[in-house]
Structure formats: structure tokens, C-alpha cells
Amino acid sequence: MPSLIRRVAIVGGTHGNELTGIYLVKKFQQFPHLLHRQSLECMTLLANPEAVAANRRYIDRDLNRCFANEDLSNPALTGYEDRRAKEIAAQLGPKDQPNADAIIDLHSTTANMGLTILPSSKHPFNLRLAAYLNELHPLVRVCCGVKCDRDTPMLRSLSPFGCTIEVGAIAHGVLNADYLQQTEMLVHAILDYLDAMNQGKILPVPPSLTVYQAISSVDYPRNSSGELQAAIHPHLQFKDYEPLCNGEPMFLTFTGESIPYRGETIVYPIFINEAAYYEKKIAMTLTEKQQVRLETM
Amino acid sequence: MPSLIRRVAIVGGTHGNELTGIYLVKKFQQFPHLLHRQSLECMTLLANPEAVAANRRYIDRDLNRCFANEDLSNPALTGYEDRRAKEIAAQLGPKDQPNADAIIDLHSTTANMGLTILPSSKHPFNLRLAAYLNELHPLVRVCCGVKCDRDTPMLRSLSPFGCTIEVGAIAHGVLNADYLQQTEMLVHAILDYLDAMNQGKILPVPPSLTVYQAISSVDYPRNSSGELQAAIHPHLQFKDYEPLCNGEPMFLTFTGESIPYRGETIVYPIFINEAAYYEKKIAMTLTEKQQVRLETM
Incomplete structure (x- = not known):
């Protein structure tokens, strides 16, 4: 169990054509007071600015597959996303002692995934957070990847705590106002939960959770x-x-x-x-x- | 009114990430007997193969904006799509005496356009064809562009007869089996109509048509x-x-x-x-x- 979550990174644009996270991060950067919580500090990050500018998922390779330990420590990997991953790892990581206590990575998908939470690991802390969101908004579903608890190449793996938010169906390169609002609502709910927990307040979490295990x-x-x-x-x-x-x-x-x-x-x-x-x-x-x-x- | 429609070009992949037309053209190339009609000959064309390979709309600029007369005759335009447009114009055009008597250009859109026919012009021949399709499939809608009757930069403008078929909502880079089947059905209906007309058979066309005029x-x-x-x-x-x-x-x-x-x-x-x-x-x-x-x- 983490002691306290003091620094939270909110990441958008890990994929340059998933506009939900990109515009939400831009909004938070324009109105930083929206992220103010008493007990924690938020960083915002547009993870793949060149891909965002090009309105493409990536330039050289998928940034969200560049964060495996062996790739981060491999100097021979010099493509744009590999260099960017090392910069982000220096900023939010390293994995064994991360600067960011929790990471929320904002994605969208052309699949009809509604509001999906992919916890960074199956640590009880992450599952309780997911369960809180599911209790608050019954449309939230929780999904764990095949490699959920091992070294994964995803950006979220830089910190043991947090999640990816995946919303859809949204076509790439398209803004959907509904999903934009619902993603923002989820970010606020996560920050509220972390803030309450930091202050020793107990928010309601059900005794069990439905998890879709890949x-x-x-x-x-x-x-x-x-x-x-x-x-x-x-x-x-x-x-x-x-x-x-x-x-x-x-x-x-x-x-x-x-x-x-x-x-x-x-x-x-x-x-x-x-x-x-x-x-x-x-x-x-x-x-x-x-x-x-x-x-x- | 055209005398007879002897050569029909069926075009997909004008935009490299609109998979409906791409896979339909590939299917027709694999099974050419599907296009056999007694009185006409069909050509199939994958218009922007480099964009298809890259799964992007275009490489240098939108191919479907490269067919204005002044651009086709401008040797200073040497980007990939400009060169490709000249090749296609040589194959299907020129506009004043086209090799293709009719062009069917297959597109998809992230907008919820259902099955939309964009006639190549408001020539009565094109409108009657559109009305036939609308009578056959009431979900078909007919839309005319702002510049529908003037020199336009669209590929379909290489021939005065035919249309663009625009289906959606489909995310770019995604195949939708329903729309794939419905687009194929529309292509077959168009070929059947042209074949019947060539042979002097009268197919039912209503007296009037709803047109959405941009x-x-x-x-x-x-x-x-x-x-x-x-x-x-x-x-x-x-x-x-x-x-x-x-x-x-x-x-x-x-x-x-x-x-x-x-x-x-x-x-x-x-x-x-x-x-x-x-x-x-x-x-x-x-x-x-x-x-x-x-x-x-």
C-alpha cells in the first residue's frame, strides 16, 4: 500500500490521434485550478507532441510499447518514440522509484469500450480505486491486461499506481464531446479519491469488483x-x-x-x-x- | 444524355485509410466475374496505393482534391498525389473525352452518413441513377456538393457520369462488414442499372428525388x-x-x-x-x- 499519493501525472497524447486525452490535457494546462486538490500536486503531460502535430498514432513506433525496462535502458533504440520514452521515464519514472506517485493515461479506442479503466497493476490500491469509480459510475468497466502485474511496455507502468482510461467507440482524429466530459469526470473522481485517501477519509468502496481479465x-x-x-x-x-x-x-x-x-x-x-x-x-x-x-x- | 455506358471504373483507396472501398476493389480484382455484365466492361482501380500501404488518407496531399483541370495541367505540381492524379487522369480521363464512361468512387466517413450517393454532376442521367438507388434502398440519401456542376477537384469529375458512394459512420482504418456488404450491393445495383439501360430496358425510377444540396x-x-x-x-x-x-x-x-x-x-x-x-x-x-x-x- 502506498503511503501517500503526492504527485499525480495526467497524460494525454500518448497516441497522437486520440484527441480526448490531448484536448483534456490542453484544457487542464489552460485552467490548472481545475486540478487543484489540497493534498496532492498534478503534472500534465502531452506525451507524443510530434505525433499529435501529425495527427497520427505515432511517428516511428507505438510510444505506449516503449516502456519495457530493457528498451528504456537500450541506447541503440533511437527512434523518436524511443527517445521520447526515455525523456518521459526520466520525468515520471524511474520504475523502481518514480517521481510520479500515480499516473493517469488518457486514451480512446474505435472499439465500443464505453468507459474502461485499465489499472496499472492488480495492486489492491489500484483495484480499490477502480472499484470506487465503478461504484460511482456503474458504466465504468475494469479490465486487466494479460501482463498486468509484470513489466509492461506501457507508459502507465512507470508508476505502480494509477490506470489507463480508455473510452470509445471514437474514431481516431475525432473529438467526441460526451466522452470528453465523461473522461474529465473520471479524472476528477480519481483526484478526489486520492485526495480523500491522503487525508485519511474513507470513500465508499464495494467489497468486490468485476474484472475483465484478458x-x-x-x-x-x-x-x-x-x-x-x-x-x-x-x-x-x-x-x-x-x-x-x-x-x-x-x-x-x-x-x-x-x-x-x-x-x-x-x-x-x-x-x-x-x-x-x-x-x-x-x-x-x-x-x-x-x-x-x-x-x- | 450519354449514348451508352460501355466502360465503368470502380475506384477504391482514393483515401488510403478508408478500407471499405479498398477491400471491395481487392475483392473485385480477386473475383472479376462478380463485375461481369452483358453490355459493359468494368475496370477496377486502387487509386492511392502508397497511402493504402501507409494506412493514411494521403502521403503529400488529399488525392481527391487533385483533379481540377488547372492542377492536372500544371507540371510544377510533383507531389505523390499530384503525380498519381495525372496517371489516373490519363487512365480514366481526360475530362473532355474520358476513357471511363462512368466512375464509381468508393469512400467512407466518420460522420453518420449511412449510405450516401454524391452524383458526379446534376446531369439528369446521374440523378435518375441516384433516384433508382434510392427507390431500391430507401436508406440511400443523395447529396450534391456546392460545386456539383462545375469543374471540381474530385476524382469522380474525370467522367461526367457516375457518383461517389460515401458510407458511415466508420472510423478510418477500420473495416465494417455491414457497410462493406451494403457498398457492394450498391455497386451491383449501379452496374445492373447501367446494363439494363444499355440494353434499352426501363428500370423503375420515381418521378422526383430528395436531394440534400450543400x-x-x-x-x-x-x-x-x-x-x-x-x-x-x-x-x-x-x-x-x-x-x-x-x-x-x-x-x-x-x-x-x-x-x-x-x-x-x-x-x-x-x-x-x-x-x-x-x-x-x-x-x-x-x-x-x-x-x-x-x-x-
Whole structure:
């Protein structure tokens, strides 16, 4: 359990075409009083300014995959994002003794993820924070990555505490006023929670939390040259977090055949049809729905 | 009225991140028999292959703004898209005596445009074709640009006959199986119509057609540095083709104020929040709804 959370980094523009976080960080920079809380100090950061200027996810490679320890310490990696990652790690990190006590990294997705919290780890502190947000706003869902508790290459991994906020469906390069407001609301709720905790006030947290635990990802059907042969099936499109059972359609080939999900367990796909994941060979991420008992702190 | 439509060009990938047209053209290239019609010949074209490979709208500038006569004849324009436009004009044009008797250019948009037909001009032939599609599929809407009947810089302007098909809302870089199928269905309906007409068969066309006539475009509120100060208002987001009256909200500023539409006439905004139009300073295009009587041919 962290002693106190004194410095919080609010990060936008880790991906240069996800405008929600970019414009929210710009707003906070223009109106810093919005972030004032009695017991903590906020830093704001536009993580990938060149990609923001170019309105592209990245210039050389995905910045949010540049924060693995071995990459941060590898002087041979000199692309724009690799250099930027080292600068950000110097500012917010290092991982073993970070300058930022908590990091909130603001993202959007073309998948229909609604308001999703991806905790920086499964540390009870992060899960309790996520549960607080879920209790406050029942539309908030909580998702843990496959590597949630190990060294990950995500920016949020610079600090053990905090989360990524992922909202959507939003097309890249587009501002959505609703999601902009809801993301801001979540940032304020997080700061309020941290501020209360710092001051020893107890905010209501339920005894358990539904977590969507990522177990694997599924690529699109491709031919031997790697070309797509199918799209997400219309029955699955925009159905993030809904149960998918053995035999239910996953893909529709360009010649009209349905390709079903085959698996013994019911899964809950997320990041369905995320534009940026075609190149990562991810059509969707499969999760299992888990009920996690929260440790008292 | 054209004598006969013998050569039809089906174009995708004019914008390299609009996957609907790209994958449909690839499908037609793989299965050319799908395009066989008794009285006409189809060419398929991936218009901007470098942008397709880069999964970006364009490399140097928007290819679909490179086809004005003065640009096509300007040897000083040597960017990738300018060179590509000249190649395409040599293949499908020239405008005064085109090789392609008709052009169907396949696009998608992040705006909620459903299935939209943008005729290459208001020539009665094009309007009757659009009316046929609208009769066949009532969800099809027909929209004419401000410069619909003059020299335009769009690829479709290489031939006086044909249209652009614009489908959405689809995020750029994303395949949507539903819209892929519906776009294919529209291409087939167009080819069937042209084939029937070539053979002197009369297909049913209603006596009049609803046309959304573009009258102007509206930019986002910006500060003196050109930075956005507002997003599309949540009440207007995804409401393409719906009536907007004086006083109804258009934008929501980042500080929470609503900015209404001010105008005496009811307008029907389209291309609301198209990602690619932020840089063109277009938040939406305003149209007037017109009832156009169709000339018999």
C-alpha cells in the first residue's frame, strides 16, 4: 500500500490521434485550478507532441510499447518514440522509484469500450480505486491486461499506481464531446479519491469488483501473404464486454462465410475492431469475467 | 444524355485509410466475374496505393482534391498525389473525352452518413441513377456538393457520369462488414442499372428525388492561434441529415457553453465530425433539402 499519493501525472497524447486525452490535457494546462486538490500536486503531460502535430498514432513506433525496462535502458533504440520514452521515464519514472506517485493515461479506442479503466497493476490500491469509480459510475468497466502485474511496455507502468482510461467507440482524429466530459469526470473522481485517501477519509468502496481479465488475443483470418480475408462479424461489431459462446459468429469472410468462436469457456471480447490493432494482428482481445474480492487497506 | 455506358471504373483507396472501398476493389480484382455484365466492361482501380500501404488518407496531399483541370495541367505540381492524379487522369480521363464512361468512387466517413450517393454532376442521367438507388434502398440519401456542376477537384469529375458512394459512420482504418456488404450491393445495383439501360430496358425510377444540396460549411470555433475551442455538440453528433433549426445547439465549448446554430432556414448538416475535415476547417457541411423533379430520358 502506498503511503501517500503526492504527485499525480495526467497524460494525454500518448497516441497522437486520440484527441480526448490531448484536448483534456490542453484544457487542464489552460485552467490548472481545475486540478487543484489540497493534498496532492498534478503534472500534465502531452506525451507524443510530434505525433499529435501529425495527427497520427505515432511517428516511428507505438510510444505506449516503449516502456519495457530493457528498451528504456537500450541506447541503440533511437527512434523518436524511443527517445521520447526515455525523456518521459526520466520525468515520471524511474520504475523502481518514480517521481510520479500515480499516473493517469488518457486514451480512446474505435472499439465500443464505453468507459474502461485499465489499472496499472492488480495492486489492491489500484483495484480499490477502480472499484470506487465503478461504484460511482456503474458504466465504468475494469479490465486487466494479460501482463498486468509484470513489466509492461506501457507508459502507465512507470508508476505502480494509477490506470489507463480508455473510452470509445471514437474514431481516431475525432473529438467526441460526451466522452470528453465523461473522461474529465473520471479524472476528477480519481483526484478526489486520492485526495480523500491522503487525508485519511474513507470513500465508499464495494467489497468486490468485476474484472475483465484478458487471456488472449485473436487475429483476423488472413491469407498466406498476410492479407485480411474477413472482417469482424456484424453480430459482434460494437459488442465489447458481451458474452461470446462456442459457435457464435466472430468473423465474416469477404465471400460471405461466417467464422464462429470455438472455445469451451464463455469469453467477453474487448478492443473489437480497434483501428490501431490491425497492424498488431489483434482483431479483439478475449477476456474472462472475474469477481475479485477487494482487500481492505 | 450519354449514348451508352460501355466502360465503368470502380475506384477504391482514393483515401488510403478508408478500407471499405479498398477491400471491395481487392475483392473485385480477386473475383472479376462478380463485375461481369452483358453490355459493359468494368475496370477496377486502387487509386492511392502508397497511402493504402501507409494506412493514411494521403502521403503529400488529399488525392481527391487533385483533379481540377488547372492542377492536372500544371507540371510544377510533383507531389505523390499530384503525380498519381495525372496517371489516373490519363487512365480514366481526360475530362473532355474520358476513357471511363462512368466512375464509381468508393469512400467512407466518420460522420453518420449511412449510405450516401454524391452524383458526379446534376446531369439528369446521374440523378435518375441516384433516384433508382434510392427507390431500391430507401436508406440511400443523395447529396450534391456546392460545386456539383462545375469543374471540381474530385476524382469522380474525370467522367461526367457516375457518383461517389460515401458510407458511415466508420472510423478510418477500420473495416465494417455491414457497410462493406451494403457498398457492394450498391455497386451491383449501379452496374445492373447501367446494363439494363444499355440494353434499352426501363428500370423503375420515381418521378422526383430528395436531394440534400450543400450550401456552405461551418468550421469549429477556434482561438486566434487556430486551436479548437469546442467540439460538435452531443445533441448534433451522429445526427447527419436531421433538421437543424435556429437556436439549436451546434457546438459545446471545452468550458461547457453551448453554441447554437443561427440561421433563418432549416438546414440538414452532413459530414458532421468527419475526422479528415478538421484540417480543412470543416466541422460540418450544411445542406438544404430539395425535391427535384426528374427529367424523363
